[in-house]
Amino acid sequence: TEGTTPVGDPGYKPDFDISQPTIARVYDALLGGKDNFAADRVGADIYLKHVPEAGKVALDNRAGLVRGVQYLARKAGIDQFLDIGSGLPTVKNTHEAAQEINPDAKVVYVDNDPIVLAHGRALLATNESTTVITADLRRPEEILADDEVRRVLDFDRPMALMVVGLHMHFHDDEQPDEWVRTLMDATAPGSYLFITDFGDTGEPHQKAIERAGLESLGNGWVRTPERIEQHFLGLPLIPPGLDFVSRWFPEEPDRRVPELTELEPYQRIMMAGIAYKA
Numbered sequence: 001t002e003g004t005t006p007v008g009d010p011g012y013k014p015d016f017d018i019s020q021p022t023i024a025r026v027y028d029a030l031l032g033g034k035d036n037f038a039a040d041r042v043g044a045d046i047y048l049k050h051v052p053e054a055g056k057v058a059l060d061n062r063a064g065l066v067r068g069v070q071y072l073a074r075k076a077g078i079d080q081f082l083d084i085g086s087g088l089p090t091v092k093n094t095h096e097a098a099q100e101i102n103p104d105a106k107v108v109y110v111d112n113d114p115i116v117l118a119h120g121r122a123l124l125a126t127n128e129s130t131t132v133i134t135a136d137l138r139r140p141e142e143i144l145a146d147d148e149v150r151r152v153l154d155f156d157r158p159m160a161l162m163v164v165g166l167h168m169h170f171h172d173d174e175q176p177d178e179w180v181r182t183l184m185d186a187t188a189p190g191s192y193l194f195i196t197d198f199g200d201t202g203e204p205h206q207k208a209i210e211r212a213g214l215e216s217l218g219n220g221w222v223r224t225p226e227r228i229e230q231h232f233l234g235l236p237l238i239p240p241g242l243d244f245v246s247r248w249f250p251e252e253p254d255r256r257v258p259e260l261t262e263l264e265p266y267q268r269i270m271m272a273g274i275a276y277k278a
């Protein structure tokens, strides 16, 4: 019936709970995607109620993801990507951004929401260098032991670990840094760690996005830049360091950076950075 199937696909038979919103599907709804259900659209509306520009916040994060991948593939010469919390396929995905620059680039998508696997498989049918698995950041050993991960990625060579748009802000009570450390410890020297997160510099919009997350999903905390920097495990950040994603251009470190006051409040929510493991 209306509201229990994704828009445009009335024959869809999900094998997961669609009565509760999930962040993958709420984010898809905010990005204007079709792989979401009624409960997710309610969740997206809660975000829009608290932060009317929440869709733009999602799009900005997504644009930052693409810029980060382009930096990694072009400037850093990275040809392997482990993208944790990859989300549903959308306009431009990590493998598309990377393979535009290096057609041989390998990408493993990891998400704990099974809908990502369901939709990812269709997307990846024609792409042998790219795969998707259902696994959880909170169990990094399982990710490292996964046959599919080992088939596609060579842990003896540098890779980029991506924890973009999920890391700390959907995990309040646990040990996000330890999970990431376990993964980074398994990577070769010359690898990179790419993170985006909700920042908290004391602005009302930032608190508003946290309220939206807590009301719709029960999580989605904002964190100070100092705390976000700790997620990089002490590894040095490449220029321009950690900054609001809307003015963060790692491929163009000499670009004029707009003053904070030139950014709209919604552009001062999501922060991004890439660190290097020597």
Ligand code: SAM
Pocket (backbone or CB within 6 Å): 023, 024, 025, 027, 061, 062, 065, 084, 085, 086, 087, 088, 110, 111, 112, 113, 116, 135, 136, 137, 138, 164, 165, 166, 170
């Ligand atoms: N990385 C994409 C981006 O930035 O556009 C998607 C971000 S989306 C807001 C967060 C994604 O992380 C969702 O697809 C969600 O299912 C996934 N996720 C949340 N917690 C996770 C966990 N513990 N392990 C793996 N994936 C997780």
